[in-house]
Amino acid sequence: MNLILLGPPGAGKGTQAQAICSRYNIPQISTGDMLRSATAAGSVLGQKVKAIMDAGELVSDAVILELVMERLGEPDCDGGFLFDGFPRTIPQAEALTSNGIVLDHVVEIDVSDEEVIRRISGRRVHEASGRVYHVVFNPPQVAGKDDETGDPLLHRADDTEETVRERLKVYHDQTRPLVEYYSDSTVRYTKVRGTGPVEDITKDVLDVLKD
Numbered sequence: 001m002n003l004i005l006l007g008p009p010g011a012g013k014g015t016q017a018q019a020i021c022s023r024y025n026i027p028q029i030s031t032g033d034m035l036r037s038a039t040a041a042g043s044v045l046g047q048k049v050k051a052i053m054d055a056g057e058l059v060s061d062a063v064i065l066e067l068v069m070e071r072l073g074e075p076d077c078d079g080g081f082l083f084d085g086f087p088r089t090i091p092q093a094e095a096l097t098s099n100g101i102v103l104d105h106v107v108e109i110d111v112s113d114e115e116v117i118r119r120i121s122g123r124r125v126h127e128a129s130g131r132v133y134h135v136v137f138n139p140p141q142v143a144g145k146d147d148e149t150g151d152p153l154l155h156r157a158d159d160t161e162e163t164v165r166e167r168l169k170v171y172h173d174q175t176r177p178l179v180e181y182y183s184d185s186t187v188r189y190t191k192v193r194g195t196g197p198v199e200d201i202t203k204d205v206l207d208v209l210k211d
């Protein structure tokens with residue numbers, strides 16, 4: 001199963017990816033998580049992209065495509081994968097096709113800008129695993145700690161209201177055109193409502209993938 005989860009920042013892509021990936025036993029390929037790992041490790045790539053990410057802008061297609069193509073070469077992708085936050089531009093989507101990567105399903109998680117802004121200040125993340133929480137809507141068992149490891153949870157540097165507004169603008173300008181791009185393609189495309197209890201959305205997504 002080769003999937004794309006599409007949606008604005010804060011739509012719940014990372015949250016839903018966890019359940020889908022464990023159901024289908026496929027890896028979650030989150031370009032945002034990969035870039036944050038590079039930043040945390042202080043690698044040359046990390047240093048190059050940190051300012052771009054903190055400003056809510058997009059990292060160049062060339063950098064992203066190199067990361068993704070290398071990741072797809074790893075053996076755990078042989079049985080399928082889930083892209084979370086990729087592709088984010090038309091050239092990124094076209095590069096998948098030109099590299100012979102066939103997709104089974106694109107699922108759009110539909111959430112309004114107002115809901116995104118409401119969610120983002122309360123998000124907490126476990127950087128090593130990509131697990132996502134919210135202090136009110138999806139709290140960890142122990143405040144401030146990851147459920148599985150007990151590690152402290154972090155607040156992302158780009159999760160300020162100002163940066164989120166910029167990320168939403170970038171989404172509408174550069175990523176939203178993918179809705180039309182994939183709706184007009186032969187790839188199966190489904191839009192699911194992204195508001196309501198997390199488990200209800202998971203159920204809706206798993207139902208559309210079953211058909």
Ligand code: AP5
Nearest residue numbers: 009010011012013014015031032053059085123133134137
């Ligand atoms: P990335 O990490 O991909 O960020 P994003 O797309 O902005 O998406 P988010 O991770 O913010 O949101 P999400 O949809 O995963 O929501 P989540 O599940 O966390 O990218 C970061 C940056 O990296 C980009 O800005 C860019 O600079 C760069 N980048 C990455 N990929 C790139 C690419 N392909 N090309 C170029 N640049 C790239 O949920 C959000 C919150 O809501 C959480 O607190 C969660 O607990 C809560 N929540 C989830 N579901 C619900 C619900 N149903 N009800 C209430 N709260 C909920």
Ligand code: MG
Nearest residue numbers: 013014032085
């Ligand atoms: Mg995410």
